[in-house]
Amino acid sequence: MNKASTAFLSLCLLVTQASLAQSKRLDFDQSWGRKNSLTNTVNQYRGWADAEHYIEYDVASNTTNKVHVKTGQKSLYTAPVKSNVRVYVENNDVYIQYGKEAAKKLTNSPTIAEQNPTLSPDGAYVAFTRQSDLYAVHIADGTELRYTSDGTDVIYNGWSSWVYYEEILGRATNYKAFWWSPDSKKLAFMRFDDTKVPMFPIYASKGQHGYIEETRYPKAGDANPTVKVGFVNAGGGDITWAAFNEQEDQYFGQPYWSYNSNTMMVQWMNRDQNNLKFYEVNPVDGSKKEIYDEKQPSWINLDHDERITYLADNKHYILKSDKTGWAHYYLYTLSGKLVNPLTSGNWQVKSLQLVDEKNKVIFFTARKENSATEDLYRVDYSGANLKRLTFGNYNHAVSVSPDGKYFITNYSNVNTPNRVALVSDKGKTIKELADAKAPDFADYVYGKTTFFTIKSDDGKYDLPVTVTYPPDFDESKVYPVVFSIYGGPDAGTVKNSWKGTANQYWANEGIIQISADHRASGHFGKAGVSNMHRNLGHWEMIDYVTIAKCFKAKPYIAKDKFLITGHSYGGYMTCLALTKAADVFDFGIAGAPVTSWDLYDTHYTERWMDTPQDNPEGYKKGSVLSYVDNYKGTLRILHGDLDDNVHIQNTTQLVDALTDRAVPFELMIYPGSRHGFERAKSKYDSNERARFYYQYLLEKPLPAAFKGK
Numbered sequence: 001m002n003k004a005s006t007a008f009l010s011l012c013l014l015v016t017q018a019s020l021a022q023s024k025r026l027d028f029d030q031s032w033g034r035k036n037s038l039t040n041t042v043n044q045y046r047g048w049a050d051a052e053h054y055i056e057y058d059v060a061s062n063t064t065n066k067v068h069v070k071t072g073q074k075s076l077y078t079a080p081v082k083s084n085v086r087v088y089v090e091n092n093d094v095y096i097q098y099g100k101e102a103a104k105k106l107t108n109s110p111t112i113a114e115q116n117p118t119l120s121p122d123g124a125y126v127a128f129t130r131q132s133d134l135y136a137v138h139i140a141d142g143t144e145l146r147y148t149s150d151g152t153d154v155i156y157n158g159w160s161s162w163v164y165y166e167e168i169l170g171r172a173t174n175y176k177a178f179w180w181s182p183d184s185k186k187l188a189f190m191r192f193d194d195t196k197v198p199m200f201p202i203y204a205s206k207g208q209h210g211y212i213e214e215t216r217y218p219k220a221g222d223a224n225p226t227v228k229v230g231f232v233n234a235g236g237g238d239i240t241w242a243a244f245n246e247q248e249d250q251y252f253g254q255p256y257w258s259y260n261s262n263t264m265m266v267q268w269m270n271r272d273q274n275n276l277k278f279y280e281v282n283p284v285d286g287s288k289k290e291i292y293d294e295k296q297p298s299w300i301n302l303d304h305d306e307r308i309t310y311l312a313d314n315k316h317y318i319l320k321s322d323k324t325g326w327a328h329y330y331l332y333t334l335s336g337k338l339v340n341p342l343t344s345g346n347w348q349v350k351s352l353q354l355v356d357e358k359n360k361v362i363f364f365t366a367r368k369e370n371s372a373t374e375d376l377y378r379v380d381y382s383g384a385n386l387k388r389l390t391f392g393n394y395n396h397a398v399s400v401s402p403d404g405k406y407f408i409t410n411y412s413n414v415n416t417p418n419r420v421a422l423v424s425d426k427g428k429t430i431k432e433l434a435d436a437k438a439p440d441f442a443d444y445v446y447g448k449t450t451f452f453t454i455k456s457d458d459g460k461y462d463l464p465v466t467v468t469y470p471p472d473f474d475e476s477k478v479y480p481v482v483f484s485i486y487g488g489p490d491a492g493t494v495k496n497s498w499k500g501t502a503n504q505y506w507a508n509e510g511i512i513q514i515s516a517d518h519r520a521s522g523h524f525g526k527a528g529v530s531n532m533h534r535n536l537g538h539w540e541m542i543d544y545v546t547i548a549k550c551f552k553a554k555p556y557i558a559k560d561k562f563l564i565t566g567h568s569y570g571g572y573m574t575c576l577a578l579t580k581a582a583d584v585f586d587f588g589i590a591g592a593p594v595t596s597w598d599l600y601d602t603h604y605t606e607r608w609m610d611t612p613q614d615n616p617e618g619y620k621k622g623s624v625l626s627y628v629d630n631y632k633g634t635l636r637i638l639h640g641d642l643d644d645n646v647h648i649q650n651t652t653q654l655v656d657a658l659t660d661r662a663v664p665f666e667l668m669i670y671p672g673s674r675h676g677f678e679r680a681k682s683k684y685d686s687n688e689r690a691r692f693y694y695q696y697l698l699e700k701p702l703p704a705a706f707k708g709k
Contacts, residue, residue: 024444025471026504028705033502038441039417042434045410049077051403054422056433069406069422069430087117087126094128096139106137107144115159116176122184125234127158134158134178134189136234147187147232147239154194154216161192161225163218166645167603168253170304181261186283188231188255188264193246196223202642205671215644220598220605220619221612227252229266231283242266242281243288251603253302258334259310265291265317269302273607276300278308278336291336294323298533299607301490306352313357318342320349325527329364331381342383348525350374353400353407363389363400363407371523372451372464372496376400376407378425389427395497408433412498414449414466417441436498445471447507451496454516457546461519461528464494465547468503468513473556480561480697481551482506483514483585487540488569489608490529492521511697514551518543532608534615536597537576537622544577548584560586561697567591568646568675571638572624575654578635579627587696588635589689592643592675595650596623628657636666636692638685640673666692 030037044057046064053066055077066077078084086097087106092113097103106126107114114135117128125145127136132151137144148157158178165175178189194216202213218224229242229252244250244266253267266288268277278292294300301322309318316339319330327349329342343349347368353376354363360381365374368388375390376398390396394411401407405425412418420434447469453462470479486493494517503513517523518540520532531539544564551557564577564585571593577585597605597619598612612619620626639651648669658665668688670681677685691702 024440026444026446026501026508028505031501031505031508033500033504036438038438038444038446038501039436039498040438042418042420042436045399045408045420045433047399048401051401051405053077054399054401054406054408069401072431085119085123087119089114089117089128094126094137096126104139106139106142116174116178118176118178118180120180120184120234121182124184127178127180127187129157129159129176129178132156132159134187134232136187145234145236147189147236148191154197156192156194157230158189159192160190161194161197161227162215162644163197163224163601163603164190164192164227167601168251168302168304173304179255179257181257181264181283182259183261185234185261186231187234188229188257188283190252191228191230193226195226197225198222200647202644202647204642213642213644217644217647218602220600220602220609222602224249224251224271224602229255229264229281231264231286240283240286242279242286244268244279251302254304254307256308256310258314259312260314265308265310267302267307269300271606272610273299273302273603276302280334291334292319292332294321296323298530301607302603309352309355311355311357318352318355318362320352322348322526325530326525329362339381340383342379342381343386344383346525346527347371348522353398354402354404356404359404361404363404365396365398367523369393370496371492372494373413376409378404387427389423389425391423391427391429393496395495406430413496414451414499417498446501446504447471447473447513449499449503451494454547454550456519456543461524461543463516463518463543463547464492464523465514465516466494466496466499467515468499468507470507470510470512475556477510477556478558479510479512479556480558481512481514481563482693482697483516483544483548483562483564484570485516485544485564485566485573486568486570487518487521487544487566487573489520489532489536490522490526491569492517492523494521494523506693509693509698511693512551512557514547516544516547534609534618535621536608536618537572537580540573541576541581544573545581545584552584563587563589563693563697565589565591569594571646575624575635575637576627578633579624579631582630582632586633587692588633589638589692590635591638591677592640592646593624593637593650593654594646595654596625598623599647599650599653624654625657628654628661631658631661631663631665634664634666634696636668636688638668638670638677640670640675640677640681642672643675645675 026037029035046055049055049066056067057064064077065074067074084099092110094106094114094117095103114128114130117126125136134147134157151157160175160177197216197218199214200217204211226246228246231240249271251269256265264281266279266281276294279288280291281288331339350365352364363378373395377388379386394413397410399408410420417436421429422431423429449468451466520529564574566574571590574588574590575593578588594600639648670677673681687706694702
């Protein structure tokens with residue numbers, strides 16, 4: 001008997017034994033997670049007031065307190081004035097508000113909107129963009145400064161081109177592409193020229209004639225925006241441009257000001273995305289000096305989070321890189337000389353929590369004990385004395401005190417609801433702060449979730465899986481399956497953490513729910529992700545088929561009711577499953593799917609696939625359209641007509657191919673929705689998903705309880 005079979009059998013015994021002691025059933029709202037049942041709401045722990053006090057939000061009294069780590073004494077917490085300043089846009093103008101004082105209006109352009117107002121570190125200025133140009137206002141006297149004046153519908157200063165917003169700088173920036181220096185004396189910004197980037201029309205159907213959104217969107221193989229990096233004094237004046245050739249086919253990543261504001265580290269990457277360089281740029285004259293050069297045979301991620309962390313000693317920085325095949329931290333001098341690796345091995349660091357420069361120690365989270373869990377570790381600058389500080393077989397979300405002597409962890413696993421503990425830097429639990437498990441937890445009958453692995457078909461990987469079984473699971477019965485996936489490169493979704501109760505409705509209805517990750521999902525480092533180079537869709541589907549076949553071989557799995565579902569990349573994998581792997585998967589619900597990679601953007605697609613010109617066979621093999629002749633089963637496709645990320649063009653081309661073959665499928669277009677459906681549409685979509693499950697998996701009518709829900 002293999003490990004997977006043993007896990008299945010053990011679970012069956014546990015479920016049988018547990019059901020004898022349980023009597024309560026989750027009602028409709030409880031089983032959707034809309035009201036408490038298995039867990040209770042607990043106080044929230046929101047970081048640290050200082051090295052000896054953590055911040056606790058008391059749910060019952062709606063107050064925020066600071067709590068002493070040793071005595072437990074509580075007192076009301078008020079955020080420091082500097083951190084209690086809010087700048088925002090209202091009615092197209094910028095306002096600033098200090099604490100509970102009345103807000104002050106800083107701009108007066110009611111017909112033209114400002115974007116991304118950002119306070120300078122010294123609190124003297126607020127920078128923002130307006131109509132593709134960069135501005136600031138001096139708060140004390142209200143003087144408005146205009147730094148650039150060439151903004152147009154294709155030239156943007158401090159405002160990202162679409163592909164930079166989506167793929168490089170990140171959605172969290174809301175298109176912001178300017179950065180204050182730590183000393184508040186300068187602003188760095190990017191200038192984008194989209195002149196040569198093809199315009200993609202997005203048709204909006206509202207009104208009598210509708211209208212067209214014109215988005216400069218570079219699809220794989222197209223021209224990218226040209227980019228310049230500029231610097232300007234806070235008080236205004238001439239712009240200094242960094243000494244890069246803007247006409248070169250290149251990318252610029254998230255820049256980083258040095259600790260003392262004297263230089264800026266600019267990430268540069270070639271169009272092929274396999275060569276990353278760091279340049280130290282002088283903001284006074286724009287001169288640059290290469291201080292780091294990394295090459296990889298596949299690709300390098302142009303990260304926008306903690307690639308570089310400058311140290312206050314003004315001598316070193318910490319680099320995060322996966323150049324060995326696994327993400328690790330390295331200590332470098334500012335001149336680019338490697339001091340030593342801080343971490344190493346066949347495991348992944350996740351995020352840097354604290355750099356204790358006094359004691360030359362870093363605290364960080366990593367997926368080391370298990371790729372489906374995160375833990376907190378500490379290690380010396382030398383790379384010695386690596387120590388795990390968290391405990392047990394749990395997934396931990398941590399907040400470290402400013403001096404590193406304590407941390408708070410919110411931890412759980414698939415069988416244990418969230419708990420919160422205060423722990424010392426020695427790994428000793430000082431106090432359990434909260435336990436979300438309800439007092440009557442043991443009285444409930446609910447669908448248990450288990451975490452285990454399934455061996456890949458070639459035996460190289462232990463693929464992580466979570467399964468939620470019906471509450472009264474019985475191996476002598478037969479159950480349909482919902483297999484939820486995402487599938488993108490380095491974007492695994494399987495964690496050994498508490499899942500809440502949002503999946504309990506379908507468990508109660510007798511559906512087995514599976515989530516799984518493939519070899520390139522990040523569980524096996526960059527070494528695993530590299531399998532996807534030039535062949536998106538290949539290994540993901542092989543691993544998903546292996547997992548599906550493992551379950552379908554079980555006598556309690558319905559052989560013709562295996563449904564796969566996902567959104568975006570998950571939508572792509574779902575469409576591929578109902579075509580390329582249609583002999584295995586019976587039903588699919590695909591949200592906003594990519595159907596052919598030549599229809600998606602340059603930076604994301606070419607990172608894995610190179611250009612269509614360089615890799616035509618890879619694009620052909622990775623396209624859903626190449627396998628429509630194999631289609632069978634029932635596929636439901638969902639797409640927002642205003643999706644500016646995965647264009648509805650993808651779905652239209654698949655629909656065209658399917659209708660040419662006169663095969664049945666379902667299609668739902670959500671007017672006015674983008675890549676994520678509008679809230680009103682999401683409610684409708686949830687009910688339609690329920691209808692699909694009842695019609696095809698459960699073969700009974702949609703219950704009246706869904707009406708109005």
